Amino acid sequence: MGLIIIYEALMYLLVLLFNCAVAQVSGSSDLICSTKALSVWPGDDVILPCRLQPPLSAESMRVEWSRPDLEPGFIHVHQDGRFLYELQNPHYNYRTSLFVDQLPNGNVSLKLSRVTQSDAGTYRCSLPSVQQEASVQLSVGSEVIGSDQPVQAVVGDDVILPCHMEPLVDVTTLAVEWTTRNGAVVHKYKSQKDDTDIQNDQFKGRTSLFHDEMHKGNISLKLTNVTLTDAGNYTCSVRKRLQKKKDNVELFVDSIDKKGRDVNSKTTALTAGLTVPAVVILIAGVVAGLIWWKRQRKYRQNVTKCRKQISPLWDK
Template sequence: MQQIDSKDTFTPSTGQTQVIGSPQPIVALAGDDVILPCQLEPASAVTRTVEWIRPDLNPQYIHLHQNGQLIIHEQNPLYKNRTGLFLDELRNGNVSLKLSRVKLSDEGKYRCFIPSIWTGAIIQLTVGQAQVIGSPQPIVAIAGDDVILPCRLEPAISAVTRTVEWTRPDLNPQYIHVHQSGRPIVHDQNPLYKYRTGLFLDELRNGNVSLKLSRVKLSDEGKYRCFIPSIWSEAIIQLTVGAFSSPVIEITKNSSGVVLGCESKGWYPEPEVFWLDGEGNILSAGPTETVRGPDGLYTVSSRVTVEKTDTNRFTCRVQQQNINQTRETHIHVPDDFFTVPAAGHINIVLAVVFMCIVAVVFVVWRWRRNKIKTKMHHEDETEQREGEKKTESINNDTELQVLMEGEKDREELTAEREAMKDLDKKKTKLEEELQKKEVKRKNTEEEVARLMGRKTELEDLRKKLKLQLKEVETQREEEEKKLRSFFLHLRREEREQVMAKKKDLETRKSELDEQLRSTENELADRNSEIPRMTEKKSKAENEKEQINVELKETEKQRDEIERKLQSVSREITEREAESQEELQEKDKDVEGQADTT
């Protein structure tokens, strides 16, 4: 503390000397420092006693300056180590009081009194309470994105020198981000949030203490506490995290008709599924099937049987209202899906036709045999019996041959149709898998593009921060050099200006260092993530190519079986015709023999 001449002197200028305070109340916020102004007019040096009191307290002395020092034993204990005068300014008649770490109880009337001239002034101090304001509504974020948890001081006072704590009470350790003395405190930070949190350092002076959380995870969902210890105020912010994807539709047919299946993976929280027709009306569908994977994400699926409409357009809608996300996939069902009979029906019809042909052949044969027997009835019984035996033997052989050949052909047709059916199922499955792989490849490609774009932004930001940091460092070195070289030659006001500018540059340098470090960390994450996603994209493209090859091979096999079916059908038709002709020839021979007999 600077010592003042102990001689009690008061050197007034011309005229009456007065103690001048503030005509308006002095307003301060709890936790801040404040100056209660008090000045001698005209300006005169005070070298002995200055009294600051609060008449409503006991003891009433807030600060008693006498003979160059503070008289502590007279001071009210509520103000211990919180008051002081500007000793260098006493010679100019400035007897203002600096009150540190203002409390709500400090509000009241203060008296600035100079005993040597027996005059003083009353100053009114009003103390306000700053509050921490968060968001009354939950903040919604999508997994993988960045999000801002809003928090500010009201009124908008500076938080540059204040400690800011962001915590999650349900975690251990609970500290998400702690900002103290101009930099983050990382040793107490929960490792789940390492390199993913930060404040807006340029906005702290405006009371903005919002938290930026990068690369949001599902586990980040919960309640966050924004706390300013210096004013003992807090706000709770609820973060809701969601995930979503577009649904995929597949078409199948069964005995009931055309069935549409919809599946959507990677949702959080659990979504709802709706089917809509071309006019937007909700269709009646079966219950939604829901499966939750080990990653905590939901997969939902739903099936609906549809009938032919004017447009044949249908929509699968998956939505989650908590995260305000809706995804839709539309499909147009061709008319032939509703008109072409199912494969099972085709098989039944063909089997019935085939049996009808065999029955007709058999009936014709029986009719011709009965006709021959009637014609030969009046012939000799012995010759008739021999002729009948001969005819029966011949015709039985022919019948057996026809039936055996028909059975063999039918079995061959059935086998080929089963093979065709299996290939159709395989083709449908491959087409579904191809569609899924295409969606996966497209999503991966979009993610790679997003990562590359973010990487470019981070590289530009890093370059900009390095230039700014270099510029600030140069200015700081210049101010340091100026301070060392001309310190003794500078006036007090000039020294204070240089020191203040140097301090501002150091604060700015710390802020830039923090931003650069955060940018470097995020850039490193992106550089490690891009090759992984690129490899994932290549893998999806290779899988898609393999499926295409297999699909082409399946179609080739199907075409071969279809040609074979057509060939076998022609052979059956020709064989039946030949058999019919052969039966007719044998019938003629038998009739001729009967006539001869």
């Protein structure tokens, strides 16, 4: 009787082990990766989520992460408890890892560190032993690009300080800020609207963003009625969580107004205008003086002539 019980227990155990093996080979668990494209900024670390569902241990499986567009295409290969670094594409050296302690739970997610622009693409996770495969799409956020050339403006003009994201990305949900070299806030945009509470008084009512183009990555600033004091270096920046990308734009302001007159010469011109009456008076005074002098000279000449005529008679 005892032998029969032991026999039945052994048979049950064998059946159980067989069913587990069949389940593993047939791939009764599905490999599920993120169906939503992941977006990160350059320099970020990112996790490409992928796991077996329902949970099935991947500890003894060969786990392959690859990019079909690369040669060699392997990003990370894990087999027999170790990382096969010799198969890895050199671009990813020292930047990839699996969560080895979670492999028994079916977690085969890949961690990619210090993301670069060239990391953007489609990543494929494969488990050959259970014939499972799935993909994750990764996009990498762009940089803020200002202007290498200074922007020239004239007093009284409206001017655009160019700045954009490259590659173009939607910034409507991000925080955008323009500041001067000394940190004064020129324009601030957050929570999908302009924030004028902390704007410097010098720029109030004179700045705006192109809201209808922000989804294309355009964060250029329009500054109206430019003054000489607006000249200087401006910083445009975009903030996402704790990361901030920025670049600079230089503004030069000429002192020639729209009528072609030098702003600095207006005071001189005004001063010159005020001296015209004085000049006229001076000239009139000189002319009057000349006339008086001529009349006095003629008078003296007549007096001298009369004296000469009277003198002989006076002597008699």
